[in-house]
């Protein structure tokens with residue numbers, strides 16, 4: 001970090017940290033740590049990763065790989081996530097092992113949501129929301145890559161959830177904040193910082209919490225987090241929450257060697273991550289239980305939804321494509337998608353009040369008597385392997401495919417093939433005999449010029465990929 005820290009930030013941190021300030025300042029001049037979280041439905045641990053102690057699937061990497069050139073990143077095998085923010089796992093580990101309905105309110109780009117999707121007990125539902133439309137699209141892409149069918153992405157303002165009173169067992173608010181914890185990796189965060197802005201952030205966080213609060217069920221859990229050190233956006237907001245609502249503290253088990261700083265405000269515990277004490281960036285988290293409130297009953301009878309259960313004939317078109325119980329097939333226009341049967345009524349209800357970006361896993365698009373398999377099906381563990389012929393690609397061909405260049409792998413059969421790299425699905429291509437047609441989404445393709453990397457240089461990069 002070369003940029004000068006703002007004077008009033010430095011003064012506040014000196015007052016906040018006392019003797020520790022020098023070590024803190026020193027840590028800001030060190031390089032940020034690289035870390036990933038592995039998708040346990042697709043892979044195990046990385047070759048040289050050092051475990052992140054508070055997250056079973058989190059690993060620090062010794063050097064930062066050229067992620068864009070790693071097919072596994074595009075296949076949702078891992079997510080590049082800052083280590084401190086993986087701490088939300090500790091809150092989920094306190095919850096009973098029973099189905100949960102979770103709302104991740106400030107979801108994009110999807111670090112917490114992909115993590116939650118992996119942590120949820122069976123038969124749970126995750127609604128991942130993002131208010132900014134362009135960011136909701138990125139959130140949806142990352143969750144599609146992660147592959148869980150029990151997830152839906154919405155693009156709504158927090159107050160839009162107030163109608164669904166008492167519907168969620170867990171509410172995650174990873175709030176937009178002044179970003180002081182990002183100063184080490186993002187110089188823009190320093191440029192945009194001002195004391196006035198931290199106050200505006202604190203007010204906005206209170207508004208967000210107040211607007212969405214009715215959606216949390218009495219007895220439900222709020223996980224509140226920011227990536228800032230500023231007490232106004234952290235402990236002061238906990239105090240405000242304690243006055244605004246009837247809540248009870250939930251403290252998390254802690255190990256001294258993690259270096260997490262525990263704080264307290266109005267009887268509520270907070271957990272702070274400072275880079276001079278914990279291996280990661282700045283972060284704050286608190287967990288509380290809501291003690292009272294209302295729950296609206298889901299209407300028994302609802303007018304028909306935009307989607308409908310697939311007919312027997314439509315289901316027959318994708319017979320044998322899916323694995324996993326508890327999923328139903330639905331149809332929206334010409335699209336077939338899989339979604340948990342258990343939450344079909346919720347989906348009908350939620351779509352009446354919310355803008356749904358995607359729900360479940362798209363199976364494919366019906367074209368006359370055929371269904372063209374959807375890209376997200378290739379990336380989801382619900383795809384039954386062996387249904388389609390598979391072609392294992394070399395690293396060069398995998399990268400060309402992800403760049404949407406033409407590839408000509410060997411294939412005996414015509415029709416749709418599942419393309420894999422090291423047995424991990426990357427997408428689909430149709431063998432027409434003299435060429436392959438790819439249906440890799442244009443907007444997801446690798447955009448950089450890859451020519452200089454093909455062959456030798458790519459092999460060199462491969463040595464640094466986290467999962468080999």
Ligand SMILES: C[S@@+](CC[C@H](N)C(=O)[O-])C[C@H]1O[C@@H](n2cnc3c(N)ncnc32)[C@H](O)[C@@H]1O
Nearest residue numbers: 106107108109110111112131132174175176208
């Ligand atoms: C800290 S980021 C979330 C990061 C995300 N949870 C993750 O782990 O990848 C905060 C998000 O809140 C969104 N946001 C901004 N203003 C908001 C508002 N008024 N209400 C709700 N969300 C807002 C931002 O667009 C941003 O995506």
